[in-house]
Amino acid sequence: MRKILLGTTAAVGAxxxxxxxAEAQEAPTVxxxxxxxxxxxxxxxxxxxxTNVTMNQNPGDNGAVSSTGNIPGSARLGHGDxxxxxxxHVFVNGKTANGLTYGAVIEIEFDSSEGTVRSxxxxxxxxxxxxxxxxxxxxxxxxxxxxxxxxxxxxxFGGLMNVGWVSxxxxxxxxxxxxxxxxxxxxxxxxxxxxxxxTKIIYLSPQFFGLDFGFSYAANEAEGEDxxxxxxxxxxNCDRAYAVTNIQSNGRSHDQPxxxxxxxxxVRWRGSVAGVGLAVGANGMFSQVVRDISPSGDIRRNLRxxxxxxxxAQATYMGFTVGGGYMWGNTSFYYIPSxxxxxxxxxxxxxxxxxxxxxxxxxxxxxxxxxxxDAWNTSNYNADGTxxxxxxxxxxxxxxxxxSVGATYRLAPGLDLIAEYIRQEMKxxxxxxxxxxxxxxxxxxxxxxxxxxxxxxxxxx
Amino acid sequence: MKPxxxxxxxxxxxxxxxxxxxxGVQNDEYGDWRGSAPRQRSGGQTAGLVIFGVDKERExxxxxxxxxASGLAVNxxxxxxxxxxxxxxxxxxxxxxxxxxxxxxxxxxxxxxxxFRAQAYVMGRQLxxxxxxxxxxxxxxxxxxxxxxxxxxxxxxxxxxxxxxxARELRSQSAQR
Numbered sequence: 001m002r003k004i005l006l007g008t009t010a011a012v013g014a015x016x017x018x019x020x021x022a023e024a025q026e027a028p029t030v031x032x033x034x035x036x037x038x039x040x041x042x043x044x045x046x047x048x049x050x051t052n053v054t055m056n057q058n059p060g061d062n063g064a065v066s067s068t069g070n071i072p073g074s075a076r077l078g079h080g081d082x083x084x085x086x087x088x089h090v091f092v093n094g095k096t097a098n099g100l101t102y103g104a105v106i107e108i109e110f111d112s113s114e115g116t117v118r119s120x121x122x123x124x125x126x127x128x129x130x131x132x133x134x135x136x137x138x139x140x141x142x143x144x145x146x147x148x149x150x151x152x153x154x155x156x157f158g159g160l161m162n163v164g165w166v167s168x169x170x171x172x173x174x175x176x177x178x179x180x181x182x183x184x185x186x187x188x189x190x191x192x193x194x195x196x197x198x199t200k201i202i203y204l205s206p207q208f209f210g211l212d213f214g215f216s217y218a219a220n221e222a223e224g225e226d227x228x229x230x231x232x233x234x235x236x237n238c239d240r241a242y243a244v245t246n247i248q249s250n251g252r253s254h255d256q257p258x259x260x261x262x263x264x265x266x267v268r269w270r271g272s273v274a275g276v277g278l279a280v281g282a283n284g285m286f287s288q289v290v291r292d293i294s295p296s297g298d299i300r301r302n303l304r305x306x307x308x309x310x311x312x313a314q315a316t317y318m319g320f321t322v323g324g325g326y327m328w329g330n331t332s333f334y335y336i337p338s339x340x341x342x343x344x345x346x347x348x349x350x351x352x353x354x355x356x357x358x359x360x361x362x363x364x365x366x367x368x369x370x371x372x373x374d375a376w377n378t379s380n381y382n383a384d385g386t387x388x389x390x391x392x393x394x395x396x397x398x399x400x401x402x403x404s405v406g407a408t409y410r411l412a413p414g415l416d417l418i419a420e421y422i423r424q425e426m427k428x429x430x431x432x433x434x435x436x437x438x439x440x441x442x443x444x445x446x447x448x449x450x451x452x453x454x455x456x457x458x459x460x461x
Numbered sequence: 462m463k464p465x466x467x468x469x470x471x472x473x474x475x476x477x478x479x480x481x482x483x484x485g486v487q488n489d490e491y492g493d494w495r496g497s498a499p500r501q502r503s504g505g506q507t508a509g510l511v512i513f514g515v516d517k518e519r520e521x522x523x524x525x526x527x528x529x530a531s532g533l534a535v536n537x538x539x540x541x542x543x544x545x546x547x548x549x550x551x552x553x554x555x556x557x558x559x560x561x562x563x564x565x566x567x568x569x570x571x572x573x574x575x576x577f578r579a580q581a582y583v584m585g586r587q588l589x590x591x592x593x594x595x596x597x598x599x600x601x602x603x604x605x606x607x608x609x610x611x612x613x614x615x616x617x618x619x620x621x622x623x624x625x626x627x628a629r630e631l632r633s634q635s636a637q638r
Contacts (some may be wrong), residue, residue: 009519
């Protein structure tokens with residue numbers, strides 16, 4: 001497979017670099033853009049008020065956790081909060097004498113840490129606003145042969161070419177920024193881009209007869225430079241890890257090595273029929289998964305090789321946009337690899353919006369079934385990695401859904417006023433009489449719910 | 462599976478390269494994290510401020526706004542501003558493609574023994590302060606004979622400033638529409 005991909009990349013590269021009609025060369029330009037947003041959010045959420053459970057204690061003035069360590073305690077959260085975020089994007093664009101365009105994109109984000117300690121004096125702790133690189137890649141493109149991107153970037157399946165996700169209102173509704181206000185686990189949706197910006201080579205075709213396609217290859221799930229290893233030897237976090245002890249007990253997730261030899265593909269058609277703008281698309285992802293290795297060195301695969309597909313369609317007419325689709329595969333929510341025998345992912349999504357001048361209103365939803373936290377519950381697996389019968393309070397899989405209504409008013413080019421309401425729920429019904437507990441904060445609660453009303457301003461520049 | 466992938470990988474780029482119905486897909490036709498590009502990068506690939514290099518898109522935009530559509534080869538604001546500024550003199554020739562405006566001799570009513578002529582060059586499509594050059598010629602009547610007489614450089618600059626001020630005025634008027 002690697003040989004094929006390398007060969008294909010070389011062939012496409014050679015074709016791109018072949019001499020073409022002479023065009024005016026353009027010296028590269030460097031642009032700085034980005035966005036800033038500030039919201040007020042009113043949040044209602046259950047199962048987040050622990051009473052007399054073991055929890056981390058406040059660090060002392062020297063930044064260290066107090067000597068008493070983790071002791072029983074309680075905490076309560078209010079409803080109102082502000083949330084700010086920004087990104088700065090740097091774009092480099094140039095054009096060669098033979099008509100090829102080239103450039104690079106570097107996006108800097110400032111939300112690298114979800115948790116925080118507020119005082120600057122406690123230097124051992126990161127602040128929430130730490131800078132971080134979101135995406136960075138270089139591209140070279142020909143109008144007739146397509147484009148190659150190389151770097152940390154979404155793939156054709158994971159964001160670039162998805163169809164049917166209507167998110168052009170508010171902050172994106174059920175796929176939007178409401179997560180900034182919600183405490184885990186009732187937080188993440190399984191949406192394009194959640195697959196991650198792992199370093200990859202992407203080929204994106206030109207459009208012919210309304211059709212274009214793309215595919216990508218990533219060596220593993222890591223991004224950025226360096227090996228990722230936290231030790232001086234191979235371990236869980238290493239980019240190139242393909243076998244790690246007790247792998248089924250780790251929630252394999254975004255930006256951590258879990259997949260390797262990842263392939264993504266996408267095909268979409270865009271055009272108009274009788275004045276109605278239409279788009280249909282299909283895409284998918286396949287990869288190998290990090291395997292389990294025993295302390296004595298025996299390697300076996302107990303997670304499934306992730307395999308996910310998505311189809312979607314979208315129509316636009318007179319300011320109305322309607323779209324939707326279906327996603328299925330063998331991963332859990334957030335594209336986390338699941339264990340053999342686990343429930344497979346099955347998820348619907350859809351939305352509609354209406355745009356009239358500066359005003360856009362819309363609504364969207366998703367509803368899915370996933371393996372849930374099953375994926376890293378080690379208590380119910382046989383020695384060979386297959387599922388044992390449900391004898392403990394093992395969940396039967398997870399249901400997760402969200403819906404949203406919202407509006408955007410464009411006050412000036414790039415300057416939007418936003419209001420939005422989102423409701424998200426998830427549940428993991430137990431296989432026996434003992435209710436599944438999502439967290440220590442709420443024993444016996446197998447259904448978590450959150451509602452967020454948010455309003456604010458966003459400036460894209 | 463492998464032969465199929467191999468065939469597909471080899472054939473699709475070649476297929477894409479032929480045919481009249483092929484066009485390059487622009488960078489802002491691709492989505493990103495949860496389709497956030499339309500919200501967070503509403504200017505598309507020309508968003509942001511150019512901090513290095515020449516902003517071709519902006520130049521093209523301004524040239525189109527300033528007269529690309531009207532068939533002028535030079536900046537329309539500067540062209541009209543020059544015509545306005547020199548309108549008190551009789552026009553000898555005006556070439557909108559070359560960007561030259563040449564007036565005929567003009568004797569001010571209060572000083573009939575001297576006369577002026579002006580040549581203006583509008584340079585390029587951009588509305589820039591160095592996009593206009595004005596050269597004023599002066600002759601004085603010495604016993605029935607018109608004799609060339611020097612004009613101070615400040616006169617030329619003053620004309621250029623008047624043209625630029627008028628161009629700015631025209632541009633702000635059209636921007637308000």
